[in-house]
Amino acid sequence: MSYVYSSSPHIKSPRTTRSIMIDVCIALLPACLAGVILMFTANAAFPMLGALSLMHLVICCVTSVAAEWVFLLCCKKPFKQILAEFDFSSLVTGLLIGMNLYPTSKWYVGILASIFAVVVVKMLFGGTGKNLVNPAIAGRVFAFIAFGAAFGGAMSYVNPNTNSPMVFTSPISGGKVEGFDASGAVTGATPLQVLMGSAGTGATNTLSNLDLFLGTGVAGCIGETCKLALIVGGIYLVVRGVLNFRWPLVYIATTGVVSVLIAWISGCYNSEGVFIPELMGTKFAQAWEVFLPSILSGGLILGAIFMATDYVTTPNTKVGNYVYFVFLGILTAVLRKAVKGEAVSFAILLGNLVVPLIDMYIRRKPFGYVKPQKQRKAKPADEAVVAKEGD
Amino acid sequence: MKTFKGGFHVPDHKDLTASAAIEQMPLVTDYYVSLSQHIGKPAQPVVNVGDQVVEGQLIAQASSAISANVHSPVCGDVVEVVKRKNAQGVLVDTIHIRSNGRQDRQTLPALTDPTPQQIVERVAEAGIVGMGGAGFPTAVKLQPKDPVDSLVINAAECEPYLNCDNRLLLERTEQFLQGVRLLAKAIGVSNVYIGIEENKQQAYEKLLQQPHVIADTKEALASKQQDDIVVVQLKAKYPQGAEKTLIKACLNREVPVGGLPAAVGCIVDNVGTAYAVYDAVVNGVPLYKRLMTVSGGGINDPKNLEVAVGTPISAIVELCGGLKEDTVKLVSGGPMMGFSLMNTDVATTKTDSGFLALTDKEASSVLPTPCINCGRCASVCPMRLMPMYIDFYTTVGDTENAVKYGALNCFECGTCAYVCPAKRPIVQSVRLTKIKAKEKK
């Protein structure tokens, strides 16, 4: 009889990468379900939207997993081994991409976005754990830039000079959005665009905060509308020890506060663009009305709970994470003001790219750390910034 | 409840032997007494092949300042001095003694009211070493270079499965406390703390019932007398019983990187060591026996045993009803920091706190996958290192960077590798880096 011979420790926790990914999939299910149901009931005239949503989710999941397997097969990995090592991370990517599509997106958008996300963003960089940016975010941004109109949704665009109502043109590809009519609640401007005044005069915000929270009557991506379901999923992850509740909160709160500040400052300008200091007092109170809508709108909650917190693309220290999530929050609020669309995705994408930098400069202070004596000439490289890890 | 930052609550599996009273290991025929049961130089044999020795007789002498005496665990004949594999898999000089069945015993003269100097000398004579696992010669520890104001007794026993310290506290409370007082006297300190994890409630209460033992509460501390011992209840969290984390929890002092506990005015000794000091001073018995927990899902009849040093593990396994079919791993020591054994053909030493036979269900054999950067390892590391980088740089062969991320400060507690969802062999990486860094120097 021979026994296993290895280095300590000899017992390990039951948690595995696979079990974490399965938990994430489970946590995403309520939002998927809610999204599909909402789309079924959104517009009595088009119950098809629900079926389309479901189709997108399935297509994306299947393509993502298949893309990973085919890639590995091309690398000459035996299929048995691929199955044995399958960690469900590509399924998470697939689900997320599906949730980030609009019901009106063309069917091939999901396929191409999934392949791009899994093969280019993840596998080419070395597979699970090696990707620089979150594959799902990269997939969404890819779809947005590459397909514009076919991607659907947030393509409404306002000509600031003529202030003409709702021109359905993509800001990037210039293509026309086909599909549902301009008055249709579903494909119209997302509430965020109404909020940010980018939807033109044709649409006004008639949604209450409760609507935004439940996703009833809200236009948007399949998975991002029902905040309740997303939060339920988030709580599940927190309970299962997969997610630290602190980070989504930091991100969301920062976005809310910065949005309020922006609304406050911009509210103090009169129509001629002159800053009126007397307005500051009254506008400050008013600006807080933006707080709830700004955090409940758009893909913020989806992004904050499920995409910005991806382990692979977040810093490794507590301080680093604070920096990262506050940075994301500010970036999101500013981008929303400046670009009026896709703010969350671009913010996360940009944030992901900054992570290696954060990790390089913010290190932990080890237990019993003694300040190095000043020996400037000896080895300046060794004196990298050592941040105080929250004791 | 006091504790340190980081760490992880590892399921302790202590119930297997928590209420098993200490049993004596019966005499066996062959004993293999290693000459390197401690940190430092191997002891120098003072007996020859063919000599007759009696239980407690000195058979090998400390060969330098950092070394320890070794005594015969049994009455018998020296068969040979051979190189044998120890639990770590290293070949070490070993004296093979065959018992002759007699029970003669040689002891040192008992000391009544010894001076500190006498205690230290006796500790050295009796070959006492740190019994928590490292095996640092205790006599050397008792003469620190830095000024010391506190003695901390490590009764945390944070390793899962192990119960020998727990049983000792329960069954030999008075002797143990006497040993603690002797240690305190030897160092000349009056601040004595016993750190014990909350999962040993019974032992904690038993300790508090003894005279001049007080709890770690404000009221009790206010009326603390000169020779009162403070029992500090600690959170059950691995690695609570590591020197540095124990000091942090009991005294809130941080041992500097690369420093010894004495650098912050502390000396840490283990429960078993305190008892051995008692035995050596009061009864004149040198250290050739110790308590061991034999446990794990693969052992038919888990026990707490008092075992003579040099007893073959195979004999112990036999006494405990043999191994179950589904045993996949043998471990000498605790499951977190112990050593994996190839077979049971290994003899016990002064530092063996346990022997475990783990089943497939207990000893996870999931293969490592790529790191997903989840940060769990860093969040549990009691040394506040970033194990993922140490592992990464070691894997790619970059020793310099691995050292930069603190590989040399790691004391290999294994908490990081325990929690890692990707099952990265982080401790193995750390060891590799340590070896490579040494080679470079």
Ligand code: SF4
């Ligand atoms: S716990 Fe494992 S997977 Fe997570 S960061 Fe550390 S090494 Fe990587």
Ligand code: SF4
């Ligand atoms: S890096 Fe070392 S000290 Fe830190 S948890 Fe891992 S084994 Fe323990």
